[in-house]
Amino acid sequence: MAGSSHQMVIFPDFKLKICLFLCLVGIVSALDITSSADSQLNPSFYGLKCPLALLTIKTLVTAAVLKEPRMGASLLRLHFHDCFVQGCDASVLLKDTATFKGEQNAFPNANSLRGFEVIENIKTKLEILCPGVVSCADILAVAARDSVVALGGLGWQVPLGRRDSTTASFSEANSDLPAPFLDLKALIAAFQKKGFTVEEMVALSGGHTIGRGRCVTFRSRIYNESNIDPTYANLMRANCPVTGGDDSLSPLDITSPDFFDSAYYRNLISRKGLFHSDQQLFSGGSTDSKVKDYATNPLLFRSDFAKAMLKMSNLSPLTGTQGQNRKVCSRVN
Incomplete structure (x- = not known):
């Protein structure tokens, strides 16, 4: 009787060790795909500051893509056209003003970039949940991933903590974004x-x-x-x-x-x-x-x-005290 009792104590312990081992394997696997990430960015950046941030983005992106599948490609392209200019800093979201020239009317972007309203809608919801916490640059990065997943693609763990630029580059958008005519x-x-x-x-x-x-x-x-x-x-x-x-x-x-x-x-x-x-x-x-x-x-x-x-999502991000977290993605604070 003592023997069987002893076995019953060891068996759960053995299962616990197996669980811990598998968890460690999972953690190592997850780390592998973020190994190239900027050391200042972290997938858990909003874990305490805004725990519902990722779920909110995913829910709203998925709804937008289900409503119009083309939106998935548009949100993916927004992230690409952001990162290839000044780095992943949401500069592509800044609208022109009387004193500011953004990137949206550069040749590769004019009359073709779209999805801005989806990003602004997400930002509005997040500003209610946790004001001033989630950057527009991070929203773009996560929305691109969630768009791919919504259309059947493979996901990836997005490192977070980007800040938003206060500048944009019309000239760099014209020179650095690959055109559909290139050899x-x-x-x-x-x-x-x-x-x-x-x-x-x-x-x-x-x-x-x-x-x-x-x-x-x-x-x-x-x-x-x-x-x-x-x-x-x-x-x-x-x-x-x-x-x-x-x-x-x-x-x-x-x-x-x-x-x-x-x-x-x-x-x-x-x-x-x-x-x-x-x-x-x-x-x-x-x-x-x-x-x-x-x-x-x-x-x-x-x-x-x-x-x-x-x-790509780690191209020259602004971190720490660089840039700002815009309250509205289309204009600087």
Whole structure:
């Protein structure tokens, strides 16, 4: 009897040790994907200051994407167009005023950036929950992740603690944001300028598996280029005439435009890239093999995309006492 009693005491203890071991494994795994994060940023930054921050962002982003799937791509693009200019500081959200020139009317952004109202709505709710705590830059970073997840992509742990800029750069938005007309060499250079490898550039380009493009950005490709499937070109021409209709929209990924998968890469192999810059990734150059990898291994793409997005979210963040936490994302305090 004593023996069996002794075993009953050890067994729960053994289970506890196993649980602790598995928890440690989980923690180490989580740390692996944040190892490249800026040391001043922390996924738990709002844990005590605003414990409902992440849930609030996720709830509102998911609702916006369910209402309009295209919004997922728009919020992802907002984060990208923010980080590639001055770093991830929410400078892209600042509107022009009589005395201030922001980035929203720069060539890559004018008449195409959207989702501002979703970000402002989130900010308004968070200002009620915990005034002056959650930055607009962090909202952008988390909203991008939650948008990808809402459309079927893989999530990543976003390090937090960014601050908002009081400045913006119209000129840098024009010079540093990769245009849809770039060739492969220029694309590689644009991403290398921000510290990304060629492989990471190909992974981040996969963000075009969701979203829409304006006719004016791909008209030249569908009427003048030879590296394009003829049937696909004719289909795109139906919604994008030779003249007029500049703002007519077509899906970047014709196969599954509202689902975050690797169809974008399969489309490139079939010569169905919408932008010139998209098809450049599969045009007999150095990136062809990586496109094939992602086309045949969707999980590899999702994983590499998440890692590259994590790296991008850590481009030159303002931390500590730098910048400010804007009360309204579209203007400085």
